[in-house]
Amino acid sequence: xxxxxxxxxxxAGGAGLYAALEASKKSKTAVLSKLYPVxxxxxxxxxxxxxxxxxxxxxxxxxxxxxxxxxGDYLVDQDAALVLSEEAVQAVYDLENRGLPFNRTPxxxxxxxxxxGHTRNFGEAAVRRACYAADRTGHTILQTLxxxxxxxxxxxxxxxxxxxxxxxxxRCGGVVAIEIATGEIHxxxxxxVMFATGGFGRMFxxxxxxxxxxxxxxxxxxxxxxxxxxxxxxxxxxxGISGMGILITEGVRGEGGILRNSKGERFMEVYAPTxxxxxxxxxxxxxxxxxxxxxxxxxxxxxxxxxxxxxxxxLGKELLESKLPDITDFCKTYLGIDPAEKPIPxxxxxxYGMGGIxxxxxxxxxxxxxxxxxxxxxxxxxxxxxSIHGANRLGTNSLLDLVVFGxxxxxxxxxxxxxADLIAVPDDADRYARDWIEGLTCKGKAGEAGRIAEExxxxxxxxxxxxxxxxxxxxxxxxxxxxxxxxxxxGVSDKTKNFNTELLELIELKNLLDTAFITAExxxxxxxxxxxxxxxxxxxxxxxxxxxxxxxxxxGDEVKIGYKTVDISRFEPKPRVY
Amino acid sequence: MNITLKIQRYNPxxxxxxxxxxxxxxxxxxxxxxxxxxxVKEYQDNTIAFRKSCAxxxxxxxxxxxxxxxxxxxxxxxxxxxxxxGDTILIEPLRNFPxxxxxxxxxxxLFVKYKEIKPFLINDEPVKEKERLQSQEERMQFDDSIxxxxxxxxxxxxxxxxxxxxxxxxxxxxxxxRFISDTRDKGFEARLPILDKxxxxxxxxxxxECTKQCPRSILVTKRxxxxxxxxxxxxxxKAED
Numbered sequence: 001x002x003x004x005x006x007x008x009x010x011x012a013g014g015a016g017l018y019a020a021l022e023a024s025k026k027s028k029t030a031v032l033s034k035l036y037p038v039x040x041x042x043x044x045x046x047x048x049x050x051x052x053x054x055x056x057x058x059x060x061x062x063x064x065x066x067x068x069x070x071x072g073d074y075l076v077d078q079d080a081a082l083v084l085s086e087e088a089v090q091a092v093y094d095l096e097n098r099g100l101p102f103n104r105t106p107x108x109x110x111x112x113x114x115x116x117g118h119t120r121n122f123g124e125a126a127v128r129r130a131c132y133a134a135d136r137t138g139h140t141i142l143q144t145l146x147x148x149x150x151x152x153x154x155x156x157x158x159x160x161x162x163x164x165x166x167x168x169x170x171r172c173g174g175v176v177a178i179e180i181a182t183g184e185i186h187x188x189x190x191x192x193v194m195f196a197t198g199g200f201g202r203m204f205x206x207x208x209x210x211x212x213x214x215x216x217x218x219x220x221x222x223x224x225x226x227x228x229x230x231x232x233x234x235x236x237x238x239x240g241i242s243g244m245g246i247l248i249t250e251g252v253r254g255e256g257g258i259l260r261n262s263k264g265e266r267f268m269e270v271y272a273p274t275x276x277x278x279x280x281x282x283x284x285x286x287x288x289x290x291x292x293x294x295x296x297x298x299x300x301x302x303x304x305x306x307x308x309x310x311x312x313x314x315l316g317k318e319l320l321e322s323k324l325p326d327i328t329d330f331c332k333t334y335l336g337i338d339p340a341e342k343p344i345p346x347x348x349x350x351x352y353g354m355g356g357i358x359x360x361x362x363x364x365x366x367x368x369x370x371x372x373x374x375x376x377x378x379x380x381x382x383x384x385x386x387s388i389h390g391a392n393r394l395g396t397n398s399l400l401d402l403v404v405f406g407x408x409x410x411x412x413x414x415x416x417x418x419x420a421d422l423i424a425v426p427d428d429a430d431r432y433a434r435d436w437i438e439g440l441t442c443k444g445k446a447g448e449a450g451r452i453a454e455e456x457x458x459x460x461x462x463x464x465x466x467x468x469x470x471x472x473x474x475x476x477x478x479x480x481x482x483x484x485x486x487x488x489x490x491g492v493s494d495k496t497k498n499f500n501t502e503l504l505e506l507i508e509l510k511n512l513l514d515t516a517f518i519t520a521e522x523x524x525x526x527x528x529x530x531x532x533x534x535x536x537x538x539x540x541x542x543x544x545x546x547x548x549x550x551x552x553x554x555x556g557d558e559v560k561i562g563y564k565t566v567d568i569s570r571f572e573p574k575p576r577v578y
Numbered sequence: 579m580n581i582t583l584k585i586q587r588y589n590p591x592x593x594x595x596x597x598x599x600x601x602x603x604x605x606x607x608x609x610x611x612x613x614x615x616x617x618v619k620e621y622q623d624n625t626i627a628f629r630k631s632c633a634x635x636x637x638x639x640x641x642x643x644x645x646x647x648x649x650x651x652x653x654x655x656x657x658x659x660x661x662x663x664g665d666t667i668l669i670e671p672l673r674n675f676p677x678x679x680x681x682x683x684x685x686x687x688l689f690v691k692y693k694e695i696k697p698f699l700i701n702d703e704p705v706k707e708k709e710r711l712q713s714q715e716e717r718m719q720f721d722d723s724i725x726x727x728x729x730x731x732x733x734x735x736x737x738x739x740x741x742x743x744x745x746x747x748x749x750x751x752x753x754x755x756r757f758i759s760d761t762r763d764k765g766f767e768a769r770l771p772i773l774d775k776x777x778x779x780x781x782x783x784x785x786x787e788c789t790k791q792c793p794r795s796i797l798v799t800k801r802x803x804x805x806x807x808x809x810x811x812x813x814x815x816k817a818e819d
Binding site for chain 2: 494
């Protein structure tokens with residue numbers, strides 16, 4: 001089936017919904033989502049959304065920008081960080097005005113709490129900057145934006161999985177997607193296409209990410225020759241529930257929770273004397289891993305699956321119930337413990353891709369080192385790389401990223417489509433997608449996808465995890481190459497059309513293999529340690545050679561590496577201590 | 579431990595009627611029912627269809643009936659629905675919705691009702707401050723109602739919805755309560771025609787099944803009764819005017 005729209009947005013999380021709200025005001029817009037929109041992973045974000053409102057203590061957008069840049073180990077584009085921190089304030093008020101149920105101060109204003117890496121006066125001490133709705137902030141943002149889309153009659157195609165993008169020269173003309181309920185392949189012709197498909201954490205064995213986070217947008221674009229930026233920077237959140245990866249918000253530490261090793265020591269005193277447990281996530285994740293590898297994990301076996309304790313027993317039942325109710329519930333459900341009485345066993349969990357589809361501050365996709373934009377092609381949210389997170393994202397800046405850059409992309413799309421035409425899309429624009437699906441349904445061998453996915457996840461976790469080195473990353477690259485080759489022979493056992501979830505999972509597996517391949521190759525290429533990319537064989541940051549973004553282009557069975565400059569116009573790069 | 583999953587299967591493309599199929603699987607007692615389902619799907623029978631996403635009880639994708647009770651497969655541990663090795667867990671799709679395939683049901687009816695109650699803040703007055711002020715107590719009045727993830731468990735559990743007479747239903751009323759009890763909202767009268775019609779809030783008979791099965795611990799029945807009381811109070815005040 002063929003459809004025509006001014007704008008098509010892929011993904012219905014925070015970025016996609018905000019863009020849809022803006023774009024649909026002035027243009028015929030459709031949102032395609034592989035899930036019902038309210039199931040999107042934005043809803044799993046817990047702790048907060050930062051903005052220098054100054055509701056509980058003095059704060060300034062410039063301090064927020066500085067923290068973002070330093071938190072990202074100076075790989076952040078500083079002009080973009082200023083856009084983020086300055087527009088944050090109005091973005092949060094807009095959400096509140098549209099009904100978002102923030103927790104309140106005694107004066108009735110939006111309440112704010114501490115979060116990792118957010119400081120006052122350029123690093124002096126932790127500041128209360130994170131606006132929150134208990135530990136359900138992402139859920140309330142997703143709900144509020146979806147509700148506004150209902151109010152404004154936005155058109156949705158629920159349970160449509162994107163397969164391909166139509167690009168002619170330097171111009172985007174639409175997308176191809178499969179309707180999960182029927183197996184039908186649809187072509188959406190559009191003047192503007194925006195990808196807001198979220199993360200790709202499912203390439204790792206232990207992750208906080210949803211099953212749906214399979215890098216669909218980055219993979220689809222990479223296969224069409226669009227480079228991906230800074231894919232080597234993947235954040236491991238310090239506090240996932242041990243063995244399961246379920247996220248325990250940094251808000252627990254923001255409210256006073258403390259990390260302890262087997263001796264009961266508050267080990268962050270050693271690693272970050274000023275910010276302690278509220279140091280940025282890459283540092284805390286490394287600290288936990290070091291404690292474990294040196295035998296001070298709770299089991300003391302020096303093995304990577306050992307864990308430490310997150311001690312929230314000092315917070316009191318009342319605070320836990322009112323400000324961290326979901327965390328309390330998760331601990332009771334999955335661990336059988338009450339966090340008011342017993343410490344929570346935690347270990348780092350693969351959480352967030354700082355890299356992704358390169359964009360400018362209007363969400364336009366950038367295709368080379370000269371910042372050339374592909375006309376009509378946009379991206380925002382976790383699948384994109386503006387870059388405001390650099391080498392390590394600060395907590396609460398992801399929700400902020402969604403609303404600030406989702407909105408900006410939507411506004412730009414609305415003005416772009418006014419003067420743009422649909423490009424001539426050939427009748428066989430869906431050829432690649434049809435061939436792919438036909439290969440999977442008619443020819444390939446079934447029953448191997450589970451094993452291939454498992455081998456990818458284990459290899460990425462072991463070799464491209466928190467600590468990395470040349471040898472291990474080389475192993476991961478070889479393994480992923482081998483698995484990509486094996487994928488070519490795969491197919492489904494289920495030959496039916498409706499809700500063929502086996503087919504859906506094979507589509508997602510290809511997307512994960514391609515994004516994992518680019519991640520591993522980009523990581524192996526970067527010979528320094530910066531932010532979340534921590535190499536045992538190159539332990540120091542090397543600004544002389546490596547203060548530059550990676551642009552990795554997928555070329556069949558190879559990844560070609562290029563670079564792009566970093567905007568450092570505001571804050572001079574300095575050693576990063578907390 | 580070894581368990582048997584007895585799963586209701588139905589693919590309208592190939593099957594005349596639903597049937598049950600059993601799968602034997604080894605899992606930790608602390609595994610989620612979703613983990614057991616995934617193990618079957620990935621390594622025994624790829625054709626089983628169910629929805630899933632977050633895997634920790636916040637997205638609402640994998641609501642189903644587990645041993646006859648509604649729940650999220652990712653928030654139900656195997657040990658909580660079994661007693662000993664060799665036990666069987668019965669897995670069925672939600673009731674009161676058309677089955678599209680296996681454990682996947684068509685939830686359109688719920689979203690239609692959700693949209694009917696105008697699930698968005700209604701307030702056209704300009705904002706005087708940067709934010710609309712609200713006291714902590716006012717905010718807590720609707721606290722549990724913001725937890726709803728529209729998983730549809732309550733529609734499956736509700737005997738009145740099961741009568742098929744068009745009852746507005748638990749989740750939609752909770753969402754209406756979320757707004758009409760928010761001090762910032764001015765949409766009570768706009769929502770009244772939907773809530774106060776015969777198949778609005780009134781068919782609820784206080785069976786409490788929605789409250790018992792809600793995976794987000796929302797006091798659903800209480801919120802429905804509070805909504806009824808708000809409507810009664812409104813009529814009383816109108817009559818006195």
